[in-house]
Amino acid sequence: MAILKYLIKRVVAMIIMISAVIAIGYVMMYYTPGGFFTASNIASALGPLAAQNPQLYQQILRDFQERYGLNYPLWHQILLYIWHSLTFNFGYSMQNPSIKIMTTLHTAFPISCMLAFGSIVLALIVGIPLGIIAAIKRNTWVDYTASTVAISGQAIPAFVTAALLVLLFGVVIQGVLPVNGWGGPGHQILPTPGQAVLPIVSLGLGTIGVVAKYVRNSLVDIMRQDHIRTAQAKGVRYWRIVMKHGVRNSLTAMITVIGPAFAFTIVGTIWVEQIFSIPGLGQVLSTAFTNDDFPLAITSIFILAALISIMNLLVDISYSLMDPRVKLE
Amino acid sequence: MAVATVSTQSGAKPKRSRSQFAQAWRRYRRNYLAVGGLIWVIIFLIAGIIGPWIAPYSYSHTDFLNVNSPPTWQHIMGTDNLGHDMYSEILWSIRFALEIAFGATLVSFVIGIVLGLWAGMKGGIVDQIIMRLVDFMGAFPTFFFDLLLVVKFGRGMGPILMAIGITGWAGYARLIRGLVLSMRKGDMVEAATALGASQMHIARRYLLPNVMNQMAVSLAFGIPNDLTVMAGLSIVGMGLRPPMPSFGNLVAQAGSMMLGFPWMMYFPAGIFALTLLSYLFMADGLSEALNPRGGD
Numbered sequence: 001m002a003i004l005k006y007l008i009k010r011v012v013a014m015i016i017m018i019s020a021v022i023a024i025g026y027v028m029m030y031y032t033p034g035g036f037f038t039a040s041n042i043a044s045a046l047g048p049l050a051a052q053n054p055q056l057y058q059q060i061l062r063d064f065q066e067r068y069g070l071n072y073p074l075w076h077q078i079l080l081y082i083w084h085s086l087t088f089n090f091g092y093s094m095q096n097p098s099i100k101i102m103t104t105l106h107t108a109f110p111i112s113c114m115l116a117f118g119s120i121v122l123a124l125i126v127g128i129p130l131g132i133i134a135a136i137k138r139n140t141w142v143d144y145t146a147s148t149v150a151i152s153g154q155a156i157p158a159f160v161t162a163a164l165l166v167l168l169f170g171v172v173i174q175g176v177l178p179v180n181g182w183g184g185p186g187h188q189i190l191p192t193p194g195q196a197v198l199p200i201v202s203l204g205l206g207t208i209g210v211v212a213k214y215v216r217n218s219l220v221d222i223m224r225q226d227h228i229r230t231a232q233a234k235g236v237r238y239w240r241i242v243m244k245h246g247v248r249n250s251l252t253a254m255i256t257v258i259g260p261a262f263a264f265t266i267v268g269t270i271w272v273e274q275i276f277s278i279p280g281l282g283q284v285l286s287t288a289f290t291n292d293d294f295p296l297a298i299t300s301i302f303i304l305a306a307l308i309s310i311m312n313l314l315v316d317i318s319y320s321l322m323d324p325r326v327k328l329e
Numbered sequence: 330m331a332v333a334t335v336s337t338q339s340g341a342k343p344k345r346s347r348s349q350f351a352q353a354w355r356r357y358r359r360n361y362l363a364v365g366g367l368i369w370v371i372i373f374l375i376a377g378i379i380g381p382w383i384a385p386y387s388y389s390h391t392d393f394l395n396v397n398s399p400p401t402w403q404h405i406m407g408t409d410n411l412g413h414d415m416y417s418e419i420l421w422s423i424r425f426a427l428e429i430a431f432g433a434t435l436v437s438f439v440i441g442i443v444l445g446l447w448a449g450m451k452g453g454i455v456d457q458i459i460m461r462l463v464d465f466m467g468a469f470p471t472f473f474f475d476l477l478l479v480v481k482f483g484r485g486m487g488p489i490l491m492a493i494g495i496t497g498w499a500g501y502a503r504l505i506r507g508l509v510l511s512m513r514k515g516d517m518v519e520a521a522t523a524l525g526a527s528q529m530h531i532a533r534r535y536l537l538p539n540v541m542n543q544m545a546v547s548l549a550f551g552i553p554n555d556l557t558v559m560a561g562l563s564i565v566g567m568g569l570r571p572p573m574p575s576f577g578n579l580v581a582q583a584g585s586m587m588l589g590f591p592w593m594m595y596f597p598a599g600i601f602a603l604t605l606l607s608y609l610f611m612a613d614g615l616s617e618a619l620n621p622r623g624g625d
Contacts, residue, residue: 028481286567
């Protein structure tokens with residue numbers, strides 16, 4: 001029962017937090033000079049005639065404001081917007097007034113999820129062995145090389161890695177892997193295996209560094225503890241000690257690294273999608289922001305923020321399940 | 330009693346023949362990567378300061394006869410699709426990057442110090458509120474808030490600096506509050522209070538010098554982070570407005586033309602990556618040199 005109470009508490013806190021994010025975003029967008037319904041935008045959509053005819057212009061403006069609820073007082077708009085977001089009823093974007101935001105998300109969201117989770121999985125597959133090797137060969141060149149690689153992965157942001165990878169596979173060795181695009185005719189969401197490699201690798205490098213560093217440090221600590229010495233005295237084989245008594249203990253705590261790493265990866269997704277022109281959420285967010293398309297911009301931030309919060313919650317819960325010493329509170 | 334004090338002092342003296350700074354420098358010097366990082370960071374700083382004078386062209390100067398030119402003697406790093414000289418663009422973007430990164434780090438550092446000290450010294454409800462705020466800022470990537478702020482306040486130097494600055498203070502505040510809390514319980518503060526020192530005096534005279542080392546390290550990690558965020562804003566299309574060059578703009582622009590004109594990517598991406606690496610190696614070396622307890 002304790003876990004249920006904890007869950008309810010966390011979910012309520014999460015909703016409050018996300019509502020605050022939406023409210024802040026909405027207020028900032030509301031007071032932004034310019035905005036979407038400027039004369040030039042309407043003129044480009046309806047022809048210059050509409051902009052020159054003040055009555056027609058006002059009429060169109062009013063219609064639009066009614067459609068997006070901009071004629072209510074601000075507090076009402078904010079509450080309405082939060083409610084609509086929390087019930088996943090996002091309405092229409094301003095750029096494409098006839099297409100529901102939900103339709104856009106249907107293709108964009110799975111793509112970004114694939115990228116993010118793919119890179120986390122890659123980071124675990126590569127980072128854990130790297131950390132173990134560095135810890136076993138502590139203070140040798142292997143350790144130093146692994147640490148340097150880990151720091152490099154963390155230091156260089158995903159868009160630079162992505163750009164360098166495109167340079168390598170697009171210019172130096174051509175034709176091995178496709179350097180941009182995602183999916184194809186008939187399958188918009190699923191990529192061909194080759195298309196997924198470079199984005200996921202460039203996203204994963206940073207997380208590999210985080211994971212490897214964490215595993216290395218915690219394993220070094222654990223290998224100094226008493227139960228390891230007992231096992232050695234008992235005559236257990238070295239690899240068995242490392243894998244069973246060392247790595248297993250360090251991995252339970254490692255799940256706490258995944259939460260922040262995931263948030264870091266989500267931001268990386270936005271950048272990587274730009275470089276590889278992948279039609280994911282990052283692409284949606286970026287076009288929305290550059291075009292002052294407020295509903296779409298806030299919705300994409302909402303989705304990403306919700307994704308991060310849910311991931312954090314899952315991490316905390318699974319940590320308490322894996323390590324009985326950790327109390328949920 | 331007096332004799333005993335004198336004798337312990339004179340006994341301790343020969344051991345600390347070198348200053349703390351010299352000891353830290355000795356430890357730092359042993360780490361070759363950190364020294365290399367420091368050298369590059371210094372070159373980068375110098376380039377940022379004198380860059381606008383040694384740049385052969387202005388950043389908005391366009392050479393229409395040599396558009397998309399590969400590196401030549403006239404344009405040693407080539408030109409882009411509008412004929413901007415890449416070498417000048419890079420020198421100017423170093424200047425802008427340094428201004429924004431240092432300014433933003435300063436802003437968030439000042440906010441962090443004030444809030445962290447306040448929370449740590451005061452405790453109680455103030456502490457609660459500030460720490461909730463820190464948790465809130467820490468839970469979401471501040472990049473989202475940066476985007477919103479840049480949309481609101483525009484894409485100039487000042488707005489971007491402030492946007493990155495006022496969202497990045499959570500880590501500093503948490504660090505400083507933690508340090509203050511760990512020291513408030515210490516004997517030193519108790520002694521000072523007994524002597525009648527005011528809280529402000531204690532904070533300035535005893536607490537700040539003690540947290541200096543850790544603050545230096547967190548600053549060294551903060552600057553490359555702000556550089557990344559600034560470039561990241563440009564990648565999404567919300568960075569400095571185009572005639573002004575920045576590493577993010579250069580990389581984003583080159584990204585779309587890379588397959589035809591790859592030299593546009595070599596220099597900006599290479600220099601940017603090298604700079605971030607250098608900062609990180611420097612920060613890493615600094616944290617080891619200033620914090621000798623982790624001595625294995």
